[in-house]
Every structure is written in structure tokens, then in C-alpha cells.
Amino acid sequence: MAKCSVRSRHSAAMVKITSFVSAFHLFTVCGAVTLATPNTTTQVTVGEQVLFLVNIQGGDSYDVRFHSKTPPTIIAVWTINNTVHPKSTHPLYEGRVQWNESGSVVLYNVQVNDSRKYKLEINHQSTELKNDDEESFELLVFEPVSQPAVKIIDDCTTPNITLSCSIFKGTNVTFQWRKESLSGAIDGAFNGTQLVIDRDNEEEQHVYRCIAENPVSNAKSDPVRPKPCHGNNYVLFWIILLGLIPVLVWVCRSIISTKAGRATQEHSEQPDAWSNGLIEPTYTTLLNPRRTSEKRASKVL
Structure with missing residues (x-):
């Protein structure tokens, strides 16, 4: 069976713990439970349960409204008349919020996005003149850190x-x-x-x-x-790098010198096609092979 416990992060809330624990037979809260006192900031871990406490002045009939102040949202409404009558619950909190007749709202399985300011209102319906009760809370929810x-x-x-x-x-x-x-x-x-x-x-x-x-x-x-x-x-790396610089310089100079020598040689081997600004004419004699053979035959005869 899971072990259930109640704790408070604020010493002022310890006075009320006994009265609230006596009402725990109305519901089961297992795991870490933190008591949030009015006008304080309560820091809790993801997955915990939080009890928002309010001092009820008395009376058997009253309405309970649990608000989110940032942003303004009505989370849940209950009518109390000897028994608890849920009137409405915001869809995002369905199954996670409950009213305890001893005077607290329980928020189960808190998550990081539950970090905000809340307001709890008690509106009395009896014929006696009673002041309405209203308390404010701030809740900060943190996810525990993993091992670095x-x-x-x-x-x-x-x-x-x-x-x-x-x-x-x-x-x-x-x-x-x-x-x-x-x-x-x-x-x-x-x-x-x-x-x-x-x-x-x-x-x-x-x-x-x-x-x-x-x-x-x-x-x-x-x-x-x-x-x-x-x-x-790392020192050896820089020594090697500095030693390679002269070698790289020598290789670059050799390449440049070789290219320059080839260019000079190619220029000197080109023939002087022009002489005194004129192109020297070239004559070609073509022989007729047929006439040459006829002359050779007549000489034989």
C-alpha cells in the first residue's frame, strides 16, 4: 500500500495540520502533500498534491469558488449545504481538483504549467450577516533536475x-x-x-x-x-606547422619558376614568319605524270 504523508513548507501552517488530517477520510491523497497557506509563495515538485487552506467563519451553507488569477479563470465551483455539491469544473482540471469540507481545495498531480496565482472565495448563504472569505495564493511548480x-x-x-x-x-x-x-x-x-x-x-x-x-x-x-x-x-603541433611554412614557400617558388621557364622556351621556338614586313613567296612545280611517261617511251623507240 502506498504511503501517504502531509507536509508544510511554512511553519505557520503547522498549527492547522491536525484539523485537516482528521478530514482525510473523505478522500485519499497518496504521495507528497504540501499545505499552501494564504498570501505566501509555495514551491512544490511536479506530481505532488497541494492543499489550499482558507479560514471559514462558520455556517452550513456557502458557495466555494476556486479561481486562477493569472490568467483569470474559474477552475471549480462547489455548493456546500451539509454535503458537497460540485457545480462546475474547468475541463483542464477535471479529476484533479476537489473540495474538502474542513476548508481546503486539493489540487492533485501538479504540473509545471500550474505555476500561477490562485484565489479561493467562500460566499455564505445563511441569513446571518457574515463576511465572505477570500484568500490568495501563489504556487510555483518545478521539475526535479536529472543527474548532470x-x-x-x-x-x-x-x-x-x-x-x-x-x-x-x-x-x-x-x-x-x-x-x-x-x-x-x-x-x-x-x-x-x-x-x-x-x-x-x-x-x-x-x-x-x-x-x-x-x-x-x-x-x-x-x-x-x-x-x-x-x-x-599542442606545442608539437605548432612546431610542425611553423616548420612546414618554409617548405610551402619553396614549393610555390619552384612552381612559379618552372612555369616561367616553359613560357620563355615556347616563345623562342616560334619561327620568324615575317621578314622586312613581307611574307616570303613560295613556288611549287607540279608535274604531269602522264606526259612524263610518254616522253620516256618515245626515247626508247
């Missing part, structure tokens, strides 16, 4: 190491880094989702943790220890 995951961004080509922290769920989350010795002592704290470490000042006897927290929860990552780059690879 840390990614080490380091390719040994720069003098810095970057640690990046992330979570997959949680609302209104802040991040903090802790630098710890191997004995667990805290040697430094830093804010933000990323932490940049100077490689030259990094000491191997330290580890880092990311802390994620919001008003209702907190979680920390597993410890991470950046691995050193053996032989200062």
Missing part, C-alpha cells in the same frame, strides 16, 4: 581544456562547478554550464564536478579528471 553529464572538450591543440555540463530534465536550473582534491576538499567553485581550464595550471590531483540545482532539488555529476596531453602535443 559532463563532456570534456580537448584536442590537445590549444592551451585550454573546456568542460561542458548538461541535463535532460529540470526547470529553472542553475549550474555550478566544484574543483575538488582527491581527498574531497573543495578548492574552488565556479558558475555556468561551461568551465575553461588552463592546461598549464592544471594539476592531476584535482577532479571536477558539475552541480545542477533548482528550488526543489539538486544533483551532481560523477567526478571527471581531464587527461594531460603527453609530450605537450
Whole structure:
């Protein structure tokens, strides 16, 4: 059987807890239950139940109206006349809101979008002159944070190491880094989702943790220890790069020199087609093969 409990985040509400617990036989609320007192801000976790308390002056007949103030919306209306008579419930709250005759509205399974200001009105219907009761509340609902995951961004080509922290769920989350010795002592704290470490000042006897927290929860990552780059690879990278610059210059000059030599050679091999501005004429003698053969035959005869 699920364990049911009632708690209050405000000491002023503890005085009323006993009277409200006695009326819990009217309904079953299992899980964490938080008592919200008027004119205060109550912070709760997703999935909890919240009791909105109001001081009823007396009387057997009255109407109860539960409002959302931002935006203005009537969530539910009940008529109380010895028994509870529900009159209307907003479709978005169907099955999640209930009136307790001891003087409270119960909101079940609260979600992040339930964070807002509320108003609870009691309108008396008896013949006696009674002042209507009205109380205001503010509710803030938070999703608990998940365990942070840390990614080490380091390719040994720069003098810095970057640690990046992330979570997959949680609302209104802040991040903090802790630098710890191997004995667990805290040697430094830093804010933000990323932490940049100077490689030259990094000491191997330290580890880092990311802390994620919001008003209702907190979680920390597993410890991470950046691995050193053996032989200062990032320095070696720059040495190799600087050593390649003269080679690249020599290759470029060789290519340019080779192209220039070919162009000069091609220019010198071209014939001088012009002489004194005139083209030298060329004569061609064509022989008739038939006449030549006839002359050879007559000489033989």
C-alpha cells in the first residue's frame, strides 16, 4: 500500500495540520502533500498534491469558488449545504481538483504549467450577516533536475581544456562547478554550464564536478579528471606547422619558376614568319605524270 504523508513548507501552517488530517477520510491523497497557506509563495515538485487552506467563519451553507488569477479563470465551483455539491469544473482540471469540507481545495498531480496565482472565495448563504472569505495564493511548480553529464572538450591543440555540463530534465536550473582534491576538499567553485581550464595550471590531483540545482532539488555529476596531453602535443603541433611554412614557400617558388621557364622556351621556338614586313613567296612545280611517261617511251623507240 502506498504511503501517504502531509507536509508544510511554512511553519505557520503547522498549527492547522491536525484539523485537516482528521478530514482525510473523505478522500485519499497518496504521495507528497504540501499545505499552501494564504498570501505566501509555495514551491512544490511536479506530481505532488497541494492543499489550499482558507479560514471559514462558520455556517452550513456557502458557495466555494476556486479561481486562477493569472490568467483569470474559474477552475471549480462547489455548493456546500451539509454535503458537497460540485457545480462546475474547468475541463483542464477535471479529476484533479476537489473540495474538502474542513476548508481546503486539493489540487492533485501538479504540473509545471500550474505555476500561477490562485484565489479561493467562500460566499455564505445563511441569513446571518457574515463576511465572505477570500484568500490568495501563489504556487510555483518545478521539475526535479536529472543527474548532470559532463563532456570534456580537448584536442590537445590549444592551451585550454573546456568542460561542458548538461541535463535532460529540470526547470529553472542553475549550474555550478566544484574543483575538488582527491581527498574531497573543495578548492574552488565556479558558475555556468561551461568551465575553461588552463592546461598549464592544471594539476592531476584535482577532479571536477558539475552541480545542477533548482528550488526543489539538486544533483551532481560523477567526478571527471581531464587527461594531460603527453609530450605537450599542442606545442608539437605548432612546431610542425611553423616548420612546414618554409617548405610551402619553396614549393610555390619552384612552381612559379618552372612555369616561367616553359613560357620563355615556347616563345623562342616560334619561327620568324615575317621578314622586312613581307611574307616570303613560295613556288611549287607540279608535274604531269602522264606526259612524263610518254616522253620516256618515245626515247626508247
